[in-house]
Amino acid sequence: MKERIYRVRAGIPHTIALLSDLHGKDGKEILKILTRCRPSLIAVSGDLFLDHAQEGDSLIDLQPKVVPLLRGCAELAPTYISLGNHEWLASPADILALQSTGAVLLDNEWVRDEGTGLLIGGLTSAMVMDFRRFRKKHTPEHPYPKAKRHVDGLVLHPSVKWLRTFEEQDGYKVLLCHHPEYWCLQTPMLRDHPIDLVLSGHAHGGQIRLFGHGLYSPGQGFLPRYTGGVYTGPQGRLIVSRGLVNTAPRPIPRLFNPREVVIIDLH
Ligand SMILES: [Fe+2]
Numbered sequence: 001m002k003e004r005i006y007r008v009r010a011g012i013p014h015t016i017a018l019l020s021d022l023h024g025k026d027g028k029e030i031l032k033i034l035t036r037c038r039p040s041l042i043a044v045s046g047d048l049f050l051d052h053a054q055e056g057d058s059l060i061d062l063q064p065k066v067v068p069l070l071r072g073c074a075e076l077a078p079t080y081i082s083l084g085n086h087e088w089l090a091s092p093a094d095i096l097a098l099q100s101t102g103a104v105l106l107d108n109e110w111v112r113d114e115g116t117g118l119l120i121g122g123l124t125s126a127m128v129m130d131f132r133r134f135r136k137k138h139t140p141e142h143p144y145p146k147a148k149r150h151v152d153g154l155v156l157h158p159s160v161k162w163l164r165t166f167e168e169q170d171g172y173k174v175l176l177c178h179h180p181e182y183w184c185l186q187t188p189m190l191r192d193h194p195i196d197l198v199l200s201g202h203a204h205g206g207q208i209r210l211f212g213h214g215l216y217s218p219g220q221g222f223l224p225r226y227t228g229g230v231y232t233g234p235q236g237r238l239i240v241s242r243g244l245v246n247t248a249p250r251p252i253p254r255l256f257n258p259r260e261v262v263i264i265d266l267h
Pocket residue numbers: 047084085086178201202203
């Protein structure tokens with residue numbers, strides 16, 4: 001695990017720590033890095049959990065290391081969370097438990113952070129929204145189709161109506177958005193929106209990195225474009241974390257692709 005530092009010209013002096021893809025693993029090493037780096041704000045851009053569970057299971061009970069990490073984060077700095085695809089099974093009780101840590105869950109909503117003045121939005125994964133829509137239409141006797149669980153490509157769409165009000169606000173806008181493919185491969189094509197900084201994860205650095213490029217990412221396929229680093233668009237930037245843990249099943253290795261806490265130095 002290492003910290004990777006990016007400097008971004010923003011006209012305001014703040015430090016944002018970006019955490020993504022914890023997938024239920026231990027967060028002690030992460031808290032040590034955060035304590036040393038002392039960010040002014042912590043952004044958790046989804047996939048706190050791993051979705052290897054059944055509907056009705058308590059993700060919080062099955063993956064008890066998530067809450068201590070969030071509590072530790074919230075003690076260090078204002079902490080904001082958006083929901084990734086692996087959160088599709090998070091029950092109302094799981095959501096309450098996340099909120100009780102002191103971190104602020106942004107589920108297709110935005111707030112102005114009082115300490116920094118930054119506007120922070122959280123765009124919920126289309127996978128979560130698809131499950132919610134399915135559950136509204138079908139009673140629990142109808143399980144969510146397994147085939148849909150890993151279709152996070154072009155088929156599903158996030159809810160974006162709320163983005164307009166967020167984008168109309170005055171101030172530096174930071175959007176937590178788990179999926180980097182929403183930048184310019186899939187609607188809402190955030191690259192064309194007036195958002196200063198989009199913070200993503202999901203790609204796990206492409207799992208195996210060769211010559212600076214990732215090999216594979218969910219939602220982008222082989223030789224993906226957005227796996228880690230800073231990408232500049234006409235209106236703002238996308239920063240993609242390579243993730244906090246390795247989740248690929250054996251025998252797939254994570255190669256030349258260290259796990260990371262991203263530190264964004266706005267200056
Ligand atoms: Fe993900």
